[in-house]
Amino acid sequence: MTEVKQLVKGLADQYGRNEECLLPILQGIVTSEQHISEDAMVEVARELNISAAQVYGTATFYSFLHTKPLGKYVIRVCKTITCMMHGKNQIIKELESLLKVNLGETTHDGKFTLMETNCLGQCHKGPAMLINDKPYTDLTPEKVREIVMMYRNKELRSN
Amino acid sequence: MAEKINLKIDNIAVNIDEGSTILEAARKINIRIPTLCHHEDLCVAGNCRVCMVEQVDSDRLLPSCAMPVSEGMEILTNSLKVRSARKQVVELLVSEHRADCTRCYKNGKCELQELSSEYIVGENGFIDLVPLKNYSIDNFSPSIIKDDSKCIRCQRCVRTCNQLQNIGALSVAYKGEHMKVSSFYEKPMYEVVCTNCGQCINRCPTGALTEKTYFDEVWSALNSEKKHVVVQTAPAVRIALGEALGMPAGEIVTGKLVSALRRLGFNSVLDTDFTADLTIIEEGNELLQRLKKALVDGDTSVKLPMTTSCSPGWVKFIEHAFPEYLENVSTAKSPQQMFGALAKTFYAKKIGVEPENMVSISVMPCTAKKYEADRPEMRSSGYKDVDYVLTTRELALMIKQAGIDFASLPDDEYDSIMGESSGAAVIFGATGGVMEAALRTAYEVVTGREVPFENLNITPVRGMEDVKEATIKIENVLPEWSFLEGAELKTCVAHGLSNAKKVMEAVKAGTAEYHFIEIMACPGGCLGGGGQPIPTSPAIRKKRSEAIYREDALKPIRKSHENPEVVHIYEEFLKEPLGKKSHELLHTHYTERNRY
Incomplete structure (x- = not known):
């Protein structure tokens, strides 16, 4: 059995094989694989006996379920109005020049992906962003440089 | 109550x-x-x-x-409020619809166009969103064109594909303004589980889903001096074509259909019904042979139940969804493909035409037939057996283009040979028809007597019930079939692929024991096919079905094995059912396909 087959089977054993188990299974795949590959979707469809197009439809509906490979660290900057008023555009500019990518892209080393997201509920501490599951608030360009540096150092150390 | x-x-x-x-x-x-x-x-x-x-x-x-x-x-x-809301809704829908109406295949048959003309959508409505839309046009399939720029996201196709047919080739992907009707991973339709049944086309209110048309290719063949153009017409075309030409549903227009085809310039006007009769001989004998091998020889490799293979939508469905049952599908080709293989061999020789100069056209109630004709297996004659497949709708359009007043045409007769058919062949167009036709012949082969039903009407397999079952007790058989004495032949008939799936799941689970299963991909059988005139509804399909059984009752010959041309072709060319020639020309094999 291939790795992805095993992963999906394990998740289906854990959550069940009804249609409502689709979402937790997809979340489980994202947790361990970062994104849901084509093969993984076909396996999910097979396990739950539903159509692969339906799995694709569900996966593309949710912003936090990815269907394309992403970097190891996914940076999501809040794009909603309060963070906008607090200067999220400068934050994005800073991140783009730091990482040498445009919004929506992944760095060449596959470490960082830069995206926007809807409200993170941190309006009182905007601008805000998430790096994977961790929120960062009250951002300034300097603070963003420090945060990115921290992640880069972490990566260097782990090599 | x-x-x-x-x-x-x-x-x-x-x-x-x-x-x-x-x-x-x-x-x-x-x-x-x-x-x-x-x-x-x-x-x-x-x-x-x-x-x-x-x-x-x-x-x-x-x-x-x-x-x-x-x-x-x-x-x-x-009320004023309703009218203004309605107009705005239509304007909003039009704003995201590529309203290139004059160039659209659905021009004049589009429900959105009809509404816009009724509510006079002004020039100054909403801005045109189409240039901002991320759309693609998928015209890679031989059967279906999917043009997202014309889609208004009503999801009739998604409901058709998922509920009515339970195929799931189409789903809704993304959200909000990005929401679109999509296949798995937005792959082209020919790569995914789409069976080409065309039921989505029958229900699409706009031109977002249409069949791929081949009438231009057919016109140029008809206008070529060198080409001999042979046409075959499927059973379900003759009871529905009239609808697309201004006649009410349920009119039998067989004679006018033949006249119109002659007027269009087809050199030989022949009938798929002839090969439908031939299918019964081949498929019926295959069933009896399978039963004999299983019951007498104790051959455990023989697969039962045997299923029919006439419906190319069903064939592609089982290749995707139940590949472990491919050996259960009858190896007999569909009538269209049997016809194609014989046209460029037997018939070409008979009329003294070189097969390379023959163009073989079929008129089908079906979009999946276009895909079937394109299969690499379907070149038994050494050429593409069926060159172009037209839907009932395309033929109606050609008749209009030719300026023919269809309703006033006189009745005409098919050419011979390969133009004669029995009532058993006509009912191929309705769900249960192949089963009834097969039973009329198989029962008589085994017992030497006609099926024990009044006027040969095997009513238990007729009608629009989702799944029909019938058990036929076989008694007082002829000596060579003594192993079938007292046997009960268990049959099952399903139409629409969601019902087909139910039946196959029951077979898989071992809860259903059948010997022979007839499956048609479309609701009501071919009469409700994806190439038939639009609209379709239960009431329209009922009328078409009544017309088919009326046509059967009117036929002087009601049983496939009594079709004199079928008898003749075995004597002169094929020699015997399931013989060497039959295997070369009339039988095929199937391929396992992907799960998405």
Whole structure:
């Protein structure tokens, strides 16, 4: 059995094989694989006996379920109005020049992906962003440089 | 019995069953409320908002297709508020629809176009969103063209594919303004589980889903001096073509169809019904052979139940969904492909035409037949056995283009040979028809007597029930079939792929024991095929079905094995059923396909 087959089977054993188990299974795949590959979707469809197009439809509906490979660290900057008023555009500019990518892209080393997201509920501490599951608030360009540096150092150390 | 509800629509009193919708109540008193996402064959979606009506003393507008009636309700369907809302809804839908109407195949047959003309969508409506839309046009399939730029996201196709057919080739992907009807990973339709059944085409209100047309290729063949153009017409075309040419549903137009084809310039006008009779001989003998091998020889490799193979939508479905059952599918080709293989071999020789100069055309109620004709296996004659497949709709268009007044055409007869057919072949076009035709022949082969049903009408396998079962007891058999003495032949008939799936799941689970299963991909069988005139509804399909059985009853020959041309072709060319020639030309094999 291939790795992805095993992963999906394990998740289906854990959550069940009804249609409502689709979402937790997809979340489980994202947790361990970062994104849901084509093969993984076909396996999910097979396990739950539903159509692969339906799995694709569900996966593309949710912003936090990815269907394309992403970097190891996914940076999501809040794009909603309060963070906008607090200067999220400068934050994005800073991140783009730091990482040498445009919004929506992944760095060449596959470490960082830069995206926007809807409200993170941190309006009182905007601008805000998430790096994977961790929120960062009250951002300034300097603070963003420090945060990115921290992640880069972490990566260097782990090599 | 359901409670009755009293309400008023446009000040007219209506009395209707509890649970009915406002739309149904309005239709009962002949008030037309426009609809787009609503379709009689599908569940309620309520997403297009075209059918909005006003409830008196309420601020809200209600979607009439989704709202059940309640006691004392007062509904207005034509108030100022309703009209202005409706117009805006249509304008909004048009703003995201590539309204390139003059160049569209659905021009004149588009429900959105009809509504726009009714509500006079002005020049100054909403801005055109199409240039901002991320759309693609998928015209890679030999059967279906999917053009997202014309899609208004009513999801009739998604409901058709998932509920009516349970295939799941189409789904809704993304959200909000990015939402689109998509296949798995937005792959082209020919790469995914799509069976090409075309039921989505029959229900698409716009030109977002259409069949790939081949009438231009056919016109150029007809206008070529060198080419001998042979045409075959499927059983279900003759009872539906009239609908696309201004006649009511359920008219039998066989004679006019033949006249029209001659007028269009086809050199040989022949009948798929002839090879439908041939299919019965081959498939019936295959079934008896399988039964003999299983019961007498104890051959465990023989697969039962055997299923029919005439419906290319069904064949592709089983290749995707139940590949472990491919050996259960009869190896007999569909009548279209048997015809194609014989046209460029037997018939070409008979009329002294070189097969490379022959163009073989079929007129089918079906879009999956286009894909079937393109299969690499379908070149038994050494050439492409069927060059181009036209739908009933395409033929209707060609007849219009030629300026022929179809209704006033005289009746004409098919050419011979390969033009004669029995009533058993005609009923191939209705669900249960292949089963009935097969039983009429197989029973007689085994017992030497006619099937024990009045006028040969095997009523248990007729009708629009989802899944029909019939058991035929075989008694007093001829000596060579003694192993079947007292046997009960268990048969099953399903139409529509969701019913097919149910049957196959029961077979897989071991809860159903059948010997022979007939499956047609489309609701009602070929008469409800994806290439038939639009619209389709249970009432229209019922009328077509009645016409088919009427045509059967009118035929002097009712059993396939009594078709004199079939008898003749075995004597002169094929020699025997399941013989060497048959295997070369009339049988095929199947391929396992992917899960998505």
